[in-house]
Amino acid sequence: MASLDLGEPLGQAVMARLAADPALCALVQGRVRDYVRASEDWPFLRLDPVETRPYEAEGWVGCTCRITLHAFARGERGTSAIQRLAAAAAAALDEADLRLSRGRLLWIAHERSLYVPEPQGPASWHAVLRFSAVAAA
Structure with missing residues (x-):
């Protein structure tokens, strides 16, 4: 497969x-990263490297992609703050019409979100958001 x-x-x-x-x-006041600083201000978002695998359909060659986005929030014992942050991130990307510098995005969809306590102190939360996408030439 190409x-x-x-x-x-x-x-x-x-x-x-x-x-x-x-x-x-x-x-998040612009704190969108593909890395985490040693003393990061919260809340913030961090994007993992995009996972890819081959994709081929009639007339299309490209890749299917798994996108993992991490959201971090603190200050509330409940999950309200992290859920608001994750919902805003999901809304920004789900079915978005993203322009790529190379190739073309055929679609992107929010698959799921997971909320877990973050061990960096009380009232600290971590959300893991998963998206799937297909990009092709």
Whole structure:
């Protein structure tokens, strides 16, 4: 099967969308990263490298992609803050029309979100959001 890895341009487009989304900007003040600083200010988002596998259909060659986004929030014992942050991130990406620097995004969809306590102190939360996408030439 032919393959075209478009994970890097898709990751760049995801980062740009998250950084530009008004609802997310209000929550994270621009803290959208693909790494975590040693003393990161909370709340923030972190994008993992995009996982890819070959995709081929009639007239299309590219990759299916799994996108994993991490959200971090603290300050509330309940999950309200992390759920608001995760919901804003999901809304920014689900079915988004992202422009890639190379290739074309055929679709992107939010699959699921998981909320877990973060061991960095009381009232600290971590959400893991999963998206699937297909990008092709």
